[in-house]
Amino acid sequence: MKKEDQTVKNRHMYAEKRWLLALGIAAMIGGAFLISSVVRISDYSFLLASSRGGPAVEYSPTPIQLQAIIHYATSRIVPQQKLGEISVTFEVLKNRSPCNFLVFGLGHDSLMWTALNPHGTTLFLEEDPKWIQTVTKDVPNLRAHAVQYRTKLSQADDLLKHYRSEPDCSPEKAYLRGNTKCRLALTGLPDKVYDTEWDLIMIDAPRGYFAEAPGRMGAIFSAAVMARNRKGPGVTHVFLHDVDRRVEKLYAEEFLCKKYKANSSGILWHFEIPPAANVSQADGVGFC
Secondary structure (H helix, E strand, O other), X not given: OOHHHHHHHHHHHHHHHHHHHHHHXXXXXXXXXXXXXXXXXXXXXXXXXXXXXXXXXOOOOOHHHHHHHHHHHHOOOOOOOOHHHHHHHHHHHHHHOOOEEEEEOOOOOHHHHHHOOOOOEEEEEEOOHHHHHHHHHHOOOOEEEEOOOOOOHHHHHHHXXXXXXXXXXXXXXXXXXOOOOOOOOOOOOOHHHHHOOOOEEXXXXXXXXXXXXXXXXXXXXXXXXXXXXXXXOOOEEEEEXXXXXXHHHHHHHHHHOHHHEEEEEOOEEEEEEOOHHHOOHHHOOOOO
């Protein structure tokens, strides 16, 4: 096969994969609408039964869901995560939505995550204020906040040593808001983040692929602290992307714990982390 013919073939294959991914995402969003409608109808069945002999309430997709379906069905830009990776989170959202969903990172998948959590709270934390303006220009309904990180990827190993020697980083004492002694604690987040109990946390940012980048050390540590401090029933679902990179894998095993790993696909790991109150000290050392 000539090189030119192979190039054309590769382009067609890439375009076909991209279309299938967009179609899969649109189907997921449509499925999320159907599931949420069934759940809501079930929840209010006693009201419908007491109505005038027939259904009194109709459920329609939310505007953000309709926008997402049209966007992903027609756009040439698709999310960074592969369909299998997205499906891991989607399976949890099917059971937990409407829920509180915190996402580190804002990008081409943000509209999808919001649409898959109809009637819930989906909040995005992004390091680049200009990128927030770019994304929300087309999707103003997204809830996004700019955050600053105190770390650099090059500090990853030193930060682990710091964590092990700083009492305010220890699992027994760790907290986030105002914890300036622990360099891994994210102290500059909006009050909304600290005041909300998050059911799902997705870590797909900040950047972590060059030495001066913030790295995801603080996000992983802080997600673990949020999960351990949970007061409500059930576990906190934490999803970490790019686990093929050394730092993400190292910090996941230190703070999110292999024993809490529930699922995976591609370069995404899914953890189900119980509240610290439900875990005896004999179960492990440190966070794990």
